[in-house]
Amino acid sequence: MLFSFACSSKNPVAPTPSEDSALSGGQATVFDASSQAFEMPIPTLSPDELDKFFAGDTAFEQVFVTAPAELNPGLGPVFSHTSCVGCHLRDGRGRGAFGSEPPFVGSMLMRVSLPGFTPHGGPVPVPGFGVQLGDRANFGVVLEARVQVSFYETTETLSDGEEVYLKHPIYTIVDAYQPLPAGVLLSARMAPPVFGRGLLEAIPESDILALSDPGDANGDGISGRPNYVYNFRTGQRELGRFGLKANNPDLLQQTAGAYNEDMGVTNPYFPRESVSGQPQHDGRNDDPEILQETLDITTFYLQTLAVPARRLWDDPQALQGEALFESTGCANCHTTTFKTGNHSISSLSDQIIHPYTDLLLHDMGEVLADNRPDFEADGREWKTTPLWGIGLTETVSGVPAYLHDGRARTLLEAIMFHGGEAEQSREAVRNLSKTDRDALLAFLQSL
Amino acid sequence: MKHITLSIILAFSLAACSSDDNPVAPEPEPDSGYDFSPILTDFSDKTVIPTYKDLANVATELLTAVQNLKTNPSAATLATARAKWVASRTPWEKSEGFLFGPVDFSGFDPALDSWPVNRTDLEGVLGSSDPLTKTSVNNLANELKGFHTIEFLLFDEGGSKTIEDFTPRQYDYLIAATELLKDAAVSLHTSWIASGENFRAQVVNAGAGSSTYTTQKAAVQEMVNGMIGIADEVGNGKIADPFTEQDTRLVESQFSFNSLLDFQDNMRSIQNVYLGGYNVEAAGLDEFVKSKDSALDQRFQAEIQAAITEIGKISFPFRDALATDAAQITAAQQAIATVQQTLEGDIMSLVLAEQ
Numbered sequence: 001m002l003f004s005f006a007c008s009s010k011n012p013v014a015p016t017p018s019e020d021s022a023l024s025g026g027q028a029t030v031f032d033a034s035s036q037a038f039e040m041p042i043p044t045l046s047p048d049e050l051d052k053f054f055a056g057d058t059a060f061e062q063v064f065v066t067a068p069a070e071l072n073p074g075l076g077p078v079f080s081h082t083s084c085v086g087c088h089l090r091d092g093r094g095r096g097a098f099g100s101e102p103p104f105v106g107s108m109l110m111r112v113s114l115p116g117f118t119p120h121g122g123p124v125p126v127p128g129f130g131v132q133l134g135d136r137a138n139f140g141v142v143l144e145a146r147v148q149v150s151f152y153e154t155t156e157t158l159s160d161g162e163e164v165y166l167k168h169p170i171y172t173i174v175d176a177y178q179p180l181p182a183g184v185l186l187s188a189r190m191a192p193p194v195f196g197r198g199l200l201e202a203i204p205e206s207d208i209l210a211l212s213d214p215g216d217a218n219g220d221g222i223s224g225r226p227n228y229v230y231n232f233r234t235g236q237r238e239l240g241r242f243g244l245k246a247n248n249p250d251l252l253q254q255t256a257g258a259y260n261e262d263m264g265v266t267n268p269y270f271p272r273e274s275v276s277g278q279p280q281h282d283g284r285n286d287d288p289e290i291l292q293e294t295l296d297i298t299t300f301y302l303q304t305l306a307v308p309a310r311r312l313w314d315d316p317q318a319l320q321g322e323a324l325f326e327s328t329g330c331a332n333c334h335t336t337t338f339k340t341g342n343h344s345i346s347s348l349s350d351q352i353i354h355p356y357t358d359l360l361l362h363d364m365g366e367v368l369a370d371n372r373p374d375f376e377a378d379g380r381e382w383k384t385t386p387l388w389g390i391g392l393t394e395t396v397s398g399v400p401a402y403l404h405d406g407r408a409r410t411l412l413e414a415i416m417f418h419g420g421e422a423e424q425s426r427e428a429v430r431n432l433s434k435t436d437r438d439a440l441l442a443f444l445q446s447l
Numbered sequence: 448m449k450h451i452t453l454s455i456i457l458a459f460s461l462a463a464c465s466s467d468d469n470p471v472a473p474e475p476e477p478d479s480g481y482d483f484s485p486i487l488t489d490f491s492d493k494t495v496i497p498t499y500k501d502l503a504n505v506a507t508e509l510l511t512a513v514q515n516l517k518t519n520p521s522a523a524t525l526a527t528a529r530a531k532w533v534a535s536r537t538p539w540e541k542s543e544g545f546l547f548g549p550v551d552f553s554g555f556d557p558a559l560d561s562w563p564v565n566r567t568d569l570e571g572v573l574g575s576s577d578p579l580t581k582t583s584v585n586n587l588a589n590e591l592k593g594f595h596t597i598e599f600l601l602f603d604e605g606g607s608k609t610i611e612d613f614t615p616r617q618y619d620y621l622i623a624a625t626e627l628l629k630d631a632a633v634s635l636h637t638s639w640i641a642s643g644e645n646f647r648a649q650v651v652n653a654g655a656g657s658s659t660y661t662t663q664k665a666a667v668q669e670m671v672n673g674m675i676g677i678a679d680e681v682g683n684g685k686i687a688d689p690f691t692e693q694d695t696r697l698v699e700s701q702f703s704f705n706s707l708l709d710f711q712d713n714m715r716s717i718q719n720v721y722l723g724g725y726n727v728e729a730a731g732l733d734e735f736v737k738s739k740d741s742a743l744d745q746r747f748q749a750e751i752q753a754a755i756t757e758i759g760k761i762s763f764p765f766r767d768a769l770a771t772d773a774a775q776i777t778a779a780q781q782a783i784a785t786v787q788q789t790l791e792g793d794i795m796s797l798v799l800a801e802q
Contacts, residue, residue, distance in 0.1 A: 031799065033665035035547045036672045054683070063557075065565035065590050070696045072563055082561075082590060089552060102585045105554035136588070139568035140575075311661070395659050398552030445661075 024388040024447070025196055025307030026340075026351030037308040037392045038091040038195040044347040045304055056301025059294050060084045060091075064263055066138045067286055074289030076264040077141040077273065077280045078134020080109045084258065084298070087191035091305055092389075092396035094191030096406020100135035100146050108405065109262060110135070110147050110171070111187040112180070113372060120230035121237070121375050122247075123185075128178050130274050132261045141280050145176035147188070156416040159431045164416050168367070169407050177279075185372035185379075189244050190406040196388060197242065197251055198303030200355060202340035202348040205239050211335060211358045222332050222421045224360040227383070229375040232269065241359050244385075244404045245377040252299045259290065259298075268292045303345055307353070308389050312446040321443025324436055328428035333362055333384045333421070356387035356447070365419020368403065380420060391445035411444050412437070480802035481738070483653070483663040485730045486723070490670060491639065491647045493729035494719050495545055499636040501725065502538035506629040509535045513601075513625045517618035525610050529601050533705055535628075536594065540709045541725070543680070544716030545673040548646045548659075549638035557589040558631045562699065564599050565590035573616050584623035592624050593631075595700070600624070602702035605766075667798050670732060674717045675790045678754075681713045682783035690776055695766040706765035707758060710779075714755045717786065721751065732794070739797050747789050754782040 023029040030040040041053045063083045067073035080099070081087050087094045087107040094107020110133040113123035125131050129144050137143035149169050156164040171188050173180060212224045227240035231249045240246035248254040256269030266273055266287040275281050312318045325331055334356040342349045361381040371379035382404055390411070393400045400409060408414035418426045429440065512528040539559065542550070550556050569591050577583060584592065600621045602608055637643035649659040653666035660666035685706070689697035700706045723731025737744040757779040762772045769776070 032668060032672070033660075033662065034669035034672045035551065036669075036676070058684070058688075063561060063563065063590060065563055066567040069563065069565070069567055075565070082588060086557070095552075103554045103558055104589060139565075139571040139587070139591075395665070396552075398549070 020352060021354065022310045022313035023352075024310050024354045025199055026353050028196070028199055028306050028347055028351060029309045030306040031309045033308070033311055033392065033395065035090055035396050038193055038305065038389060038396055040306045042304050042306045042347045049304065049345070049347070052297055052300050053304050056297040056299075059298045060301055064265055067282070067284055067289065073286070074265040076138040077275055077282045078137045078144055079264040080135060080262045082263065087262070088194050089397045091195050092193045093393050093401060094406065095397065095399065096190055096401030098135060098147050098149065100143070107191040109133070109189055111189060111372065113185050114181065115183060115185065117373075121228070122230055123372070123374055126181060126184055128278055129180065132274065133173070134264070134275065134280070137280065142177045143175065144280070145173050145180070148172045148174050156430070158437070160434050162434070164412055166413055166417060167407055167409070169405060187370040187372040187374070188405040190401060190404065192244065192385070193389060194302050195305035196307040196355065196386065197305070198343065198345060198348045199307065199340055199351060199353050200241060200357075200359065200386070201251055201303060202343035202351075203338045203359065204341040207338060208239065208359050212360055220332065221424055222362065224333065224358060224362060225376070225381070227361055227375050227377045240375060244382060245374040246359060246361060246383040247374045247377065251302050252295065255299045255302065256295055259295070265289050267295050269295060303348065308392060310354070310446055311391070312442075315442070315446065317439050317442045318446040320436070321439035321441065324432065324440045325443055328432070328440070329425040332425070333358055333360070334387055354388060357384040360384060362422065363420035364422060367419050368417060370404075387444065387447055389447060391447045411441055481735055483667050483735065486732060486735060487653055487663065487666055488651050489723050489729035489731070490720065491650050493724045493727055495542075496636065496639050496647065497725040497727065498538050498542045498719070499632070499639060502535065502542065503629070503632040503636045505531070505535040505538060506625070506632040510622070510625045510629045513621050517622060520610050520613060522610055525601070529703065532598060532601055533703060533708070536700065536705055536709060537712050539594065540712035541716045541719060543677045543713050544720045545670070546676060547669055547673055548649070549644065550635055553638060555631055555635045555638075559593050559628060560595070561589040561593050562595050563590065564595050566599070569596065569599070573614070573620060579616055579619035579623055581623045581626045584620060585627055592627055594628065597621060597624050597628060598700065598702045604702060606702070606704060664798060664801050667732070668795070670720055671790055671795050671798055674720055675787055677713050677716060678783055678787035678790065681710050682780050682787060685710060686776060686780055686783075689766070690769055693769055695769060698766045701766055704764040704766070707761055707763060710758045711755050714751060714758065714783070714786070718751045718755075721747065736794060736797060740793075743793050747794065750782070750786050750789055754779070754786050757782040
């Protein structure tokens with residue numbers, strides 16, 4: 001049974017780092033370097049908040065089954081996985097594979113759309129498929145399509161002659177129950193880590209916008225654009241913060257969308273089955289399949305997951321790497337420090353945090369481009385990935401997989417995949433001595 | 448880290464001062480902390496791997512039993528198959544104190560132990576004319592496979608099923624699902640051993656080349672977290688969820704009435720990690736704790752035993768006890784909570800205090 005791990009009701013006596021740099025999440029930091037490092041509650045939660053956290057933890061691990069059922073009905077008719085945690089492994093990075101076949105351990109999904117924009121400014125659903133391929137289905141339901149992945153390899157040679165092999169995926173849609181229209185746009189995405197998201201939600205919008213430089217006015221080759229997306233609850237156009245293209249305004253909408261699209265679980269926010277109007281529809285009059293309360297506690301859980309402390313924060317090699325992270329320009333987008341503003345959850349307010357993201361969109365080059373716009377994010381742009389906790393990826397998820405579709409097997413590969421606005425930084429890393437490169441990687445592993 | 452750096456500097460300066468007429472070899476760097484190597488090695492070799500080995504063995508016996516059930520259907524062969532199912536639960540529940548590593552990230556846990564069973568789809572498959580081979584059943588979701596699907600097919604509600612209730616397709620499904628269970632158990636064992644995927648090396652070499660645990664402390668923290676996780680799950684999940692809601696549908700292993708034994712074996716899993724060894728003597732975390740605080744060690748051993756005893760006093764079966772034995776359920780929860788608190792507080796603090 002997949003079961004609850006986020007169990008420590010109190011943060012055990014923590015070492016007291018004399019450097020604030022170790023406290024990646026401010027007071028919302030935990031000292032854990034085990035596979036549970038991403039599953040811990042913020043230590044300053046009140047007893048009531050902690051109860052809510054644990055209820056949300058249970059919801060996050062809840063395994064859905066086909067309706068009707070006594071327990072957890074609502075799965076499907078088409079879906080990618082049967083639980084949240086099935087893809088967001090221990091709240092961390094997923095596996096860089098599709099999980100539509102046994103042993104169902106993949107953590108990827110395929111977004112689809114047609115060119116253009118909906119009246120809300122979002123991606124245009126593909127008739128018969130919607131905006132995401134249902135690559136699994138309940139018994140007796142025809143799945144929408146599966147994705148086959150093949151790879152080709154390229155070699156990047158570093159200045160000291162070391163070679164880095166990059167594995168490039170080629171996605172092919174197979175077993176489609178009806179032909180996909182010509183010109184369909186695809187975007188393969190791997191489940192990202194979900195801890196620390198409450199802190200990101202609490203960063204003042206003005207501080208994010210202050211970093212944006214859409215026209216590259218300062219001429220550093222880096223633009224940094226905010227995504228503006230549709231909030232389905234308020235009906236407003238709002239700053240996007242969550243999702244790999246910053247395509248959701250807040251954690252509630254992100255969560256509600258994931259229930260609906262990833263598990264086929266209708267909810268008060270998105271009460272229509274993702275296959276409405278398609279032959280897969282179950283014809284049951286049981287929507288929404290979960291209550292608002294479930295959505296709320298799952299959202300609360302995501303908001304209150306703590307950030308693991310940086311390890312080896314005073315290690316000379318890691319410190320040298322930290323300086324290189326600045327000097328090579330990585331920190332121009334992977335913004336080291338923010339201060340959170342006010343949040344309804346007081347533990348999230350007024351914290352000095354080190355997320356290593358600016359939450360803005362950047363052109364990452366042709367190689368990483370999905371060529372599928374998502375609201376104002378264009379086909380070459382991705383949101384800067386937060387790097388906090390990234391050094392614990394293998395500990396938490398087993399086989400490390402980085403970037404939006406998990407194609408990079410190591411952090412060095414991930415760096416060498418960077419292009420577009422990150423090209424200068426990538427080349428700076430290419431030209432580092434082995435000692436410096438190792439220091440940079442040691443720094444990343446310390447996060 | 449500061450501490451280590453200082454000692455190195457100190458060692459160098461001592462050597463420099465005394466270098467002329469009375470040469471003294473630089474003192475070996477003082478041990479920077481407790482050496483967990485023997486504990487991590489025995490944890491892998493004498494607790495984890497033997498537990499998984501036993502799981503694979505009993506799952507193989509279960510497969511033989513369900514094959515025999517199909518060939519010779521009778522009340523007796525059904526009873527044997529059920530007994531083997533119960534027997535196979537023991538090593539699994541005794542492994543839940545260390546639900547990390549391949550069991551988690553390679554997907555063995557959901558393959559073996561998904562809950563709830565997707566009964567709607569299971570009825571659909573059984574009612575269809577789809578082939579029921581190992582391959583075809585493997586293609587079905589985890590919620591149609593594993594311990595609890597097999598349990599449902601063998602027992603039905605509260606063991607109400609009789610041999611007359613079995614259909615030919617149920618036998619075929621049962622055999623296919625059990626073959627898959629056995630395969631998963633064997634692969635889980637292989638994932639740890641040196642001749643397999645060798646996750647053992649990540650644990651044994653913690654702090655010495657392991658990419659999963661860059662310090663021994665991280666690996667030991669993993670062990671303690673594993674124990675905390677199952678104590679929490681038993682006390683605050685497996686018992687609390689159905690008890691608080693007074694809802695028998697939430698009871699684990701409800702078809703077989705095996706819940707209380709499951710809970711006890713979960714606590715024995717903690718015992719095995721702490722004392723070391725699966726039915727064998729081994730170095731456990733107790734050696735570390737004893738070296739720091741022998742009274743704590745004694746107390747914690749007693750607390751684990753008390754939790755096992757208190758669970759055992761809950762009236763059988765657990766699903767009926769929900770309504771009739773609240774006092775004892777509460778007592779058991781308290782005993783389990785005590786185990787959890789000691790792990791989270793005293794024992795984790797000792798671990799984190801290590802360099």
